[in-house]
Amino acid sequence: MLEKAITSWSKVIEITPFDIDVYFNMGVAYTRKGLYTEAKDIFRKGIKVDPDDPEIHYFLGIVFMNTGELDNAINEFKNTLTLSPDHAGACYSLGNAYCDKNMLDAALTSYGEAVRINGNYVDAYNNIGSILYKKGMFDDAIDAWKMAIKINPNFVDAYYNLGNAYDEKGMFYESVSVWRKALEINPDMLDARYNLGVVYTEKEMYKDAIDEFKQILASSPEDLETLVSLGIAYKNGGLVNKAIYQFKKVLGIEPDNVSAFNNLGLLHIQKGQYDKAISLFRKLRQVQPDSLEGLYNLGLAFYFKGDIDEAISSWEKVASIDPAYKNVHNDLSVSYKKKGSFRDSIAEHERALEELGKRDKGFSIVLPARAKEEGMLVVNRRKLLPAVTIGLTKKEAEKLARVLGESNVEIGFCLNLLADIDFVVLEEKIANK
Numbered sequence: 001m002l003e004k005a006i007t008s009w010s011k012v013i014e015i016t017p018f019d020i021d022v023y024f025n026m027g028v029a030y031t032r033k034g035l036y037t038e039a040k041d042i043f044r045k046g047i048k049v050d051p052d053d054p055e056i057h058y059f060l061g062i063v064f065m066n067t068g069e070l071d072n073a074i075n076e077f078k079n080t081l082t083l084s085p086d087h088a089g090a091c092y093s094l095g096n097a098y099c100d101k102n103m104l105d106a107a108l109t110s111y112g113e114a115v116r117i118n119g120n121y122v123d124a125y126n127n128i129g130s131i132l133y134k135k136g137m138f139d140d141a142i143d144a145w146k147m148a149i150k151i152n153p154n155f156v157d158a159y160y161n162l163g164n165a166y167d168e169k170g171m172f173y174e175s176v177s178v179w180r181k182a183l184e185i186n187p188d189m190l191d192a193r194y195n196l197g198v199v200y201t202e203k204e205m206y207k208d209a210i211d212e213f214k215q216i217l218a219s220s221p222e223d224l225e226t227l228v229s230l231g232i233a234y235k236n237g238g239l240v241n242k243a244i245y246q247f248k249k250v251l252g253i254e255p256d257n258v259s260a261f262n263n264l265g266l267l268h269i270q271k272g273q274y275d276k277a278i279s280l281f282r283k284l285r286q287v288q289p290d291s292l293e294g295l296y297n298l299g300l301a302f303y304f305k306g307d308i309d310e311a312i313s314s315w316e317k318v319a320s321i322d323p324a325y326k327n328v329h330n331d332l333s334v335s336y337k338k339k340g341s342f343r344d345s346i347a348e349h350e351r352a353l354e355e356l357g358k359r360d361k362g363f364s365i366v367l368p369a370r371a372k373e374e375g376m377l378v379v380n381r382r383k384l385l386p387a388v389t390i391g392l393t394k395k396e397a398e399k400l401a402r403v404l405g406e407s408n409v410e411i412g413f414c415l416n417l418l419a420d421i422d423f424v425v426l427e428e429k430i431a432n433k
Contacts, residue, residue, distance in 0.1 A: 002029045020050040024059070031063055039063045054084035061093060065100075073097045088118040095127060104131050122151045126158050129165075138165045156185045160192050167199060175199060190216050190223075197229055206237030224250060228259045235263060243267055256287045258294070265297055274305035292318055292325055299331065308335050324355045 009026045012019065023046025030039035043060040046053070061076030074097045080090040095110030108131050114124040129144035142165050148158040159182035166175035176199065182192040193212050200209035213230035216223060231246035244267050250260040261284035268277035281298035284291060299314030312335050319328045329352035336345035 002033050005029050018049050020046055020053055020056065023049060024053075024056050027056070027059055027063070031059070031066070036063050036067050040067075052083055054080045054087060054090075057083065058087065058090050058093070061090070061097075065093065065097060070097050070101050086117050088114045088121055088124075091117060092121060092124050092127075095124070099127065099131065104134060107131055120151050122148045122155055122158075125151065126155070126161065129158070129161055133161070133165055133168075138168050141165050154185050156182050156189060159185065160189065160195075163192065163195060167195070172199060172203060188219070190220065194226060194229070197226075197233070201229065201233050201236065204236070206233050206239075209233040210237070222253055224254055224257065227253070228257070228263075231260070231263055235267060240267055240270060258284055258288050258291065261287070262291075262293060262297060265294075265301065269297075269301055269304055272304075274301050277301040278305070292322060296326060296328065303331070303335065308338055311335055312339075319351075323351065327352070329355060 006026055006029050009022050009029070012022045013026075016022070023042055027039045027043040027046065030036070030042060040060065040063050043056055043063065046056045047060070050056070057076045057079040061073045061080065064070070064073035064076060074094060077090045077094040077097065080087050081094070084090070091110050091114035095107040095114065098104075098107035098110060108128065111124045111128045111131070114121045115128070118124075125144050125148040129141040129148065132138075132141035132144060142162060145158045145162040145165065148155050149162070152158075159178045163175040163179040163182065166172075166178065176196060179192040179196050182189050193216050197209045197212035197216070200206070200212065210230060210233050213226050213233060216226045217230065220226065227246060227250045231243050231250065234240075234243035234246055244264060247260040247264045247267070250257050251264075254260075261280050265277040265280035265284070268274070268280065278298065278301045281294050281301060284294035285298070288294065295314055296318050299311045299318065302308075302314060303311035312332060315328050315332050315335070318325050319332065323329070329348045333345045333348035333352060336342070336348060
């Protein structure tokens with residue numbers, strides 16, 4: 001009954017205008033009601049009555065934090081610490097203010113002071129972990145969050161954050177374990193469930209990912225990020241029609257969703273519906289004109305449709321903006337070769353090698369898949385060769401055949417690739433391999 005309390009305290013001030021506790025209590029009441037202007041006024045009046053009261057400075061700092069006046073908040077927390085050097089709450093809140101100003105080192109120092117004063121300050125340990133995580137110091141962040149959990153075994157935020165750190169370190173089982181623990185403590189922690197869905201998708205555990213995303217949507221049916229992620233899990237798991245339905249659902253909620261346009265376009269390529277794919281990628285480009293992903297995939301749709309000139313036009317635009325984008329030079333090389341423009345094909349092939357050299361990566365052949373292949377047509381081939389040049393010796397061709405034979409691509413692709421390289425003698429044993 002805050003309003004009645006404030007009215008009563010106002011009458012007390014009329015009777016005893018020097019009672020600092022009344023100013024403090026009124027300020028807290030105003031703060032709880034979200035009346036920050038009134039709270040600041042009453043705290044300031046209290047400071048005039050007793051400028052050496054650390055708590056009134058501290059709570060005035062809290063009000064300034066709520067109104068975004070960070071510099072004023074910092075001054076009040078410092079005033080508190082001048083009057084009460086072992087005020088752990090002021091150290092912690094000062095760290096929060098520094099953190100909001102992106103002064104991470106100063107925030108880390110303040111949080112460190114808070115835990116020095118109060119070794120069980122679990123929120124301070126949690127925030128120490130968050131700053132160390134931002135600075136890329138994942139092992140130290142993990143130690144901080146483990147300390148928070150040691151102090152409070154049911155501190156759900158620490159489990160969630162610990163899972164994120166494990167995930168950054170590529171520790172799949174550990175991240176899943178602590179996110180699961182977070183959900184045991186709080187089954188409604190949707191962020192932990194979402195992260196589980198994402199890592200399951202990355203590990204190609206699509207059924208598990210789909211289950212997690214569906215549980216989120218049961219309570220938040222229009223969560224766009226989850227709807228998109230569920231669509232991607234369906235798509236990557238080979239459930240094409242379910243994926244299409246899902247992305248259409250996304251567009252029903254957000255008609256300009258770029259991710260939905262892009263994924264729907266790729267799915268229509270897979271189904272051989274190239275005109276639909278082209279239309280979707282063009283809509284994507286209208287919504288986001290600078291999307292290289294949309295422009296690149298538009299080129300794929302044209303390529304599979306058999307419109308090589310339009311494919312080349314799209315990919316040349318991509319290459320002019322970002323020469324290192326995906327496999328654009330390889331795709332251009334293949335397209336020029338189809339048109340019989342061998343000089344241009346070789347030039348693009350050399351550019352592809354040049355870009356790969358800049359990135360210091362092993363060479364991989366990535367060709368647009370053929371339209372009649374089963375499964376997803378937009379195939380990212382595994383790395384096959386350390387290098388490919390036109391004109392291989394017989395020994396080199398045998399080595400190439402062996403490498404291809406150990407890869408997971410179809411035999412037809414291997415043989416077509418070998419046959420396309422000049423001066424390769426395909427002996428019977430190579431062809432059989």
